Amino acid sequence: MLDVHPPHAPTHTWKDFFIHIATITVGLVIAIGLEQSVEAVHHLHQRHQLEEKLRNELHENLMVDEKDFKTFEGIRAYLNELKTAVSTREHEAAQPALPPAASDTRREQIPIAPSIAVWNAAKLDATVTLLPSNEIDMYSGVILQHDLLFAALNDFQRSAFELESFEERFVDYPGAFDMGYRTPPPNLDRMTPAELTEYESRLATYIKSVDRVVVRIHFFDITARAILDGATSREDVRHRLTEATTNH
Numbered sequence: 001m002l003d004v005h006p007p008h009a010p011t012h013t014w015k016d017f018f019i020h021i022a023t024i025t026v027g028l029v030i031a032i033g034l035e036q037s038v039e040a041v042h043h044l045h046q047r048h049q050l051e052e053k054l055r056n057e058l059h060e061n062l063m064v065d066e067k068d069f070k071t072f073e074g075i076r077a078y079l080n081e082l083k084t085a086v087s088t089r090e091h092e093a094a095q096p097a098l099p100p101a102a103s104d105t106r107r108e109q110i111p112i113a114p115s116i117a118v119w120n121a122a123k124l125d126a127t128v129t130l131l132p133s134n135e136i137d138m139y140s141g142v143i144l145q146h147d148l149l150f151a152a153l154n155d156f157q158r159s160a161f162e163l164e165s166f167e168e169r170f171v172d173y174p175g176a177f178d179m180g181y182r183t184p185p186p187n188l189d190r191m192t193p194a195e196l197t198e199y200e201s202r203l204a205t206y207i208k209s210v211d212r213v214v215v216r217i218h219f220f221d222i223t224a225r226a227i228l229d230g231a232t233s234r235e236d237v238r239h240r241l242t243e244a245t246t247n248h
Helices: 014-090 117-124 133-167 193-228 234-247
Strands: none
Touching: 014 117, 014 133, 014 193, 117 133, 133 193, 133 234, 193 234
């Protein structure tokens, strides 16, 4: 800050006194103005840095989601094959469909959830407040979709646990397929009709939990892409979500 010193010569008149006070006041105003200008430039730099980090994180999440779409596509295909094999035995088809091979690892793939680490860090150090209100509002939409996606992932894991618990009656395996462990399906030919019916029901529930996760990833992607494509308001993002839902 500007260091203001009084003049060395003593003041003898009111005029000299007021000139002295005016000099100090102008000096203080200049010092405060310079300090505020430096702080404003610093905050602008911090804001641009945060915006770049947030956009980079959205780009990375889109790449992660692309891998997850393929992962869940494989998981769903596996489950449908297994469900078909169960159903053909349940209804005593002349030629029951074969279940996936014991060496098939499709359902053992682990999805990678998108991250909001940059946003969470910005909230902790309060740099998020440097963003314009419309940007904060739009990123709040990203956080909402992220939370809804994690809720769907929780349902997915709960359905997996229930399916694993059922299969444990017939085949003992350590670990869990939704955590990457090798888990061959049970021998369907040893199941009773009632057990086959229950198995098919649990598989159907698990398949639907996969579908819900995929939809949530899709919504998260739309929200992220809207921001990256230049959306300027939360309403613009909602409009794109509505369009995607209508046209799906």
